[in-house]
Amino acid sequence: MTRTEEQLRDALNGVAELVHGTERARVPAARGRRRFSGWLVPATMAAVLLVVVAGVFTAASLRSPAAPKPVSPAGASGRYFVSLTAQGAGPAGNGAAVRDSATGEVVHVAPAPEGTEWSAAAATADGSSFYLVGSRGDAAGSLLYRLRPSTGASWRLDPVAGVDLPVVDGVAVSPDGTRLAYVKAGPRKTAVADHIEIHVVTLAGGHREVFQSSALIGAESLSWSADGARLGFAATFRGGRTELRILDAAAGHDLLKASRPVAERGLGQLTTPVLGADGSKVYVIAAQPAEDGGPSWTRLIEVDAASGRQLRVLFEQRHGDSSTNTVWNFTVLVRDASGRRLLLVSNGWGHRIDIGTARAERFPVPEGEPHSLAW
């Protein structure tokens, strides 16, 4: 157990033991009168605020799109990436930081609009548009925004109207920038989702394709192939088994029938698969044991999508201790639109990895580990 884990366990138990719960230790009756005094005022304010926010965004969406024509920066494709870091340090804070992918330098920060928190980011292939999801909480869902270069060195953030989004922690925009994919969990009968849906929404017009399976209780880490025909994702079945899968977006709406598994075996615990540009490879973060029985490795590996075989190790870091709780040293991974580079962030450094040569270059990311990257 690490020092942080020890401190955390001690603090949680220390605070918990201050609570003795002697005031209302009686079984509540089902028809017991609810106590509105502490809830009514905030709830009313919430309703008022939502009306105001809705009004603001309705007004924004009705504005004429007479914006300055976007000027793509020189060598736009892959020149910038966006990182979202909750409670990040430094000038970026909780905002969406646009960074130079060569140096990691923050060139622009887009704060989350009032009433929202940035929960996910995605990039298009031309490198000139990023999509950001602003979460407003489970009941109110999320709003979608587009961030793109404006005149000179400035960037502009516009709400994207007509896309009904729940709270999501990941989205993937098709390389041509026309479709947005995200995961939505079905209603919960008990604690587990009844089914899982992958939604693919056309941004112009809102047409929606829904791929659904009741065999799954989770899906995450969506990533498109360069032709926009396939979508890689990590699936979790009832009972907890996980699987890397590749969805053919034109093969019907049964999520399992329309997708095929990447039959990997013995690669360790996997997370954050990213589909290669041509769909023939999957890049994924794996926790793998050390041959000598010592501390384990976190590796970025290349997997053949047809056979599930590990082809190469592109990047690796060894754990500092043998803690069994910390599975991975890094968990966020993204591919650039060219399909030639991958980017991950670990322990204050961004690592840019050339897929062809497996050469890694690093740059400082002092703000903390992002929860979402878009490149």
Next chain:
Amino acid sequence: MDGLETEVADPPGDPRDGVAALFHDNRLKLLRLAVLMVGDEATAEDVVQDAFIGLHRRWSGLDDERKAPAYARASVLNGCRSVLRRRSIARRLGIVHEPPVWSAESEVLVGEERRGVMEALQKLPRRRREVLVLRYYLDLGDAEIAEAMGIAEVTVRTTAARALTALARLLGNQE
């Protein structure tokens, strides 16, 4: 330290018996969980009471009454999320709520290091905070945490890894 342990009586149960047994065995643990999430005991009491009221209403609809403790945990977590969301909105309107029990303003003595850890924990996003509290306070396994939060097990592991990294950084630990 133990997690929530109740095995509820065999069905078909009178909801009053089942809920009473669950309440008796788990109330304090759930109350403490809620305090760790929302910061004060009065609000935590409301959350736990509401969770049990909801459980009472839905008792006959439970597929498997042995799942009731997990259902109660999930209900308490949902209740805590609602509280925090309402507070977030109220805060923007200038309304302040009671400081958390671990804060310097509180009259309760927590200790500097514990206070620092709790304050760092509050800086994490909601999902990361929940995973850490469920793992390091209730000692739940990844599958149980996944069930309580309604997320996939792999998401629990990635979230926990990210959360510990972020927490270590906030605490200035070199790990």
